[in-house]
Amino acid sequence: MIRTRFAPSPTxxxxxxxxRTALYTYCLAKQDAQGVFVLRIEDTDTARFVxxxxxxxxxxxxxxxxxxxxxxxxxxGYAPYxxxxxxxxxxxxxxxxxDSGHAYYCECDKSGNTDTVRKPSDKCPCRDKxxxxxxxxxxxxxxxxTSYQDEVYGTVTFPNTELDDQxxxxxxxxxxxxFANVVDDHLMGITHVVRGNEYxxxxxxxxxxxxxxxxxxxxxxxxxxxxRDARHKLSKRDGDAYFEDFLSKGFIVxxxxxxxxxLGWSPRGDIAEQEIFxxxxxxxxFDVGGLSKSPAIFDIDKLRALNGKWIxxxxxxxxxxxxxxxxxxxxALKGKLNNYPLLIELLQKRTETxxxxxxxxxxLLNLEKFDNSLYNNKKSKSTHEIALELLTGVLxxxxxxxxxxxxxxxxxxxxxxxxxxxxxxxxxxxxRTALSGKAVTPGGATDLMDILGKQETINRTALAK
RNA sequence: GGCCCGUUAGUCAAGCGGUUAAGACGCUGCCCUUUCACGGCGGAAACACGAGUUCGAUUCUCGUACGGGUCACCA
Numbered sequence: 226m227i228r229t230r231f232a233p234s235p236t237x238x239x240x241x242x243x244x245r246t247a248l249y250t251y252c253l254a255k256q257d258a259q260g261v262f263v264l265r266i267e268d269t270d271t272a273r274f275v276x277x278x279x280x281x282x283x284x285x286x287x288x289x290x291x292x293x294x295x296x297x298x299x300x301x302g303y304a305p306y307x308x309x310x311x312x313x314x315x316x317x318x319x320x321x322x323x324d325s326g327h328a329y330y331c332e333c334d335k336s337g338n339t340d341t342v343r344k345p346s347d348k349c350p351c352r353d354k355x356x357x358x359x360x361x362x363x364x365x366x367x368x369x370x371t372s373y374q375d376e377v378y379g380t381v382t383f384p385n386t387e388l389d390d391q392x393x394x395x396x397x398x399x400x401x402x403x404f405a406n407v408v409d410d411h412l413m414g415i416t417h418v419v420r421g422n423e424y425x426x427x428x429x430x431x432x433x434x435x436x437x438x439x440x441x442x443x444x445x446x447x448x449x450x451x452x453r454d455a456r457h458k459l460s461k462r463d464g465d466a467y468f469e470d471f472l473s474k475g476f477i478v479x480x481x482x483x484x485x486x487x488l489g490w491s492p493r494g495d496i497a498e499q500e501i502f503x504x505x506x507x508x509x510x511f512d513v514g515g516l517s518k519s520p521a522i523f524d525i526d527k528l529r530a531l532n533g534k535w536i537x538x539x540x541x542x543x544x545x546x547x548x549x550x551x552x553x554x555x556x557a558l559k560g561k562l563n564n565y566p567l568l569i570e571l572l573q574k575r576t577e578t579x580x581x582x583x584x585x586x587x588x589l590l591n592l593e594k595f596d597n598s599l600y601n602n603k604k605s606k607s608t609h610e611i612a613l614e615l616l617t618g619v620l621x622x623x624x625x626x627x628x629x630x631x632x633x634x635x636x637x638x639x640x641x642x643x644x645x646x647x648x649x650x651x652x653x654x655x656x657r658t659a660l661s662g663k664a665v666t667p668g669g670a671t672d673l674m675d676i677l678g679k680q681e682t683i684n685r686t687a688l689a690k
Numbered sequence: 691g692g693c694c695c696g697u698u699a700g701u702c703a704a705g706c707g708g709u710u711a712a713g714a715c716g717c718u719g720c721c722c723u724u725u726c727a728c729g730g731c732g733g734a735a736a737c738a739c740g741a742g743u744u745c746g747a748u749u750c751u752c753g754u755a756c757g758g759g760u761c762a763c764c765a
Binding site: 232233234236267269270272273334344360378381382383384386387388389391392394395396397399401402403406421422423424425426427447449450452455456458484487488489491492493494497498499500517518519520521522523524526527528529530531533537571574575576602604605635638639649650652653654656657658661663664665666667668669670671672673 | 692693694695696697700701702703704705712713714715716723724725726727728729757758759760761762763764765
């Protein structure tokens with residue numbers, strides 16, 4: 226039975242890289258009918274604890290539908306799931322290691338001396354003393370090498386002389402991340418560990434710990450970093466590294482999940498050309514063999530494109546609800562237009578991020594004064610003068626139209642053009658410009674006429690000058 | 691700097707000894723068309739370099755270069 230865990234620190238909002246780790250971890254567990262996805266909060270650094278961060282983690286995971294089966298809020302057979310509440314347990318295990326000779330008390334740092342040597346090659350004087358207090362350090366073998374199996378990288382080997390006598394238990398009685406991880410992963414029966422590859426070089430120390438305890442290590446799956454560019458990680462300081470950042474920029478959850486899944490993992494075989502994946506499909510198709518060994522540069526354009534595709538798959542009412550959250554104008558327009566559903570339909574086809582909407586529809590609410598040069602258009606064979614003449618000419622016809630729908634308007638105006646030897650494009654361009662004052666609009670002339678309604682269309686057309 | 695990991699178009703990437711080296715984003719041409727889009731059909735664009743192994747290397751091995759990670763009482 227597969228048991229995986231996502232083990233974030235409550236230090237702020239959730240980083241995209243962490244979310245991706247959670248996603249892969251979740252997929253792995255859910256591929257097994259009996260699989261269990263555990264949420265564990267690693268708050269052993271009391272100084273970095275941020276109030277509310279745990280709730281932020283819950284919220285983000287829930288929004289993404291990465292539902293955990295065991296965790297601090299719902300419990301489970303291995304509670305508690307918050308490390309600070311397991312404090313005494315780690316101390317017991319650390320002392321056990323001291324008793325068996327795999328760890329020792331160290332007082333070297335008591336004086337605040339940071340130059341203290343710790344590597345086996347320059348072994349710490351405390352290693353051979355019988356101390357009973359201080360931090361507890363792991364006793365790394367003086368020579369030889371330690372290797373471990375990684376599901377992505379294969380066999381990775383480190384000389385023991387490169388490994389620190391790392392601290393297991395801090396002076397405040399809290400375990401270090403590295404120690405708490407080993408103890409908890411074992412106690413909680415975790416079978417697969419997915420984590421960033423910044424842990425690649427500390428993993429041999431984990432295996433030494435597992436060996437000292439006589440425990441079976443889990444399978445390790447190290448995934449590469451998400452980069453901002455070739456040299457820099459997608460950093461929290463960039464202001465666009467958090468899941469929440471993207472939500473507020475108008476990206477929708479399934480698109481974000483889809484995109485980050487593909488940053489570092491790719492489908493192979495029969496589905497190698499598929500690029501749209503729902504969460505359920507990711508669970509179905511995710512495989513460790515498709516994970517990349519090299520860093521991936523985050524590409525916002527690709528995310529935008531994917532977001533647009535996902536938006537187009539939404540039911541109209543769902544799109545309308547999401548769009549309304551992002552656009553004051555849209556909310557203000559609801560109930561005031563002749564054909565609001567048409568506007569929604571047109572917007573859905575051309576929206577990449579929800580934030581795009583607001584400024585694309587402002588003209589529907591208020592027609593601002595605009596530059597007459599907008600009437601000039603080569604392709605439509607239009608100039609300001611020609612446009613005004615056509616608009617004046619068509620006004621009486623507009624008054625007579627009773628079936629005010631985009632389709633009928635299109636037919637009627639097309640017929641009018643051919644009867645009067647008018648270039649259809651020229652008239653439509655003039656109308657679209659007069660109604661919007663914009664070069665780019667959510668729809669064509671007759672769409673806008675339908676959306677705005679007869680009276681407003683006539684008013685705006687008459688106002689054109 | 692030591693150690694570890696990596697390197698296919700601008701980006702994400704398929705490939706796992708013999709291929710016309712997929713696909714997507716971006717760029718671009720055309721079609722559709724009442725603008726821009728959406729949709730459809732095309733185009734340009736890549737195996738870091740050098741040695742081996744082999745009948746044959748993008749694929750295997752070793753170097754070089756470049757990039758990343760790590761070397762905390764942070765995770």
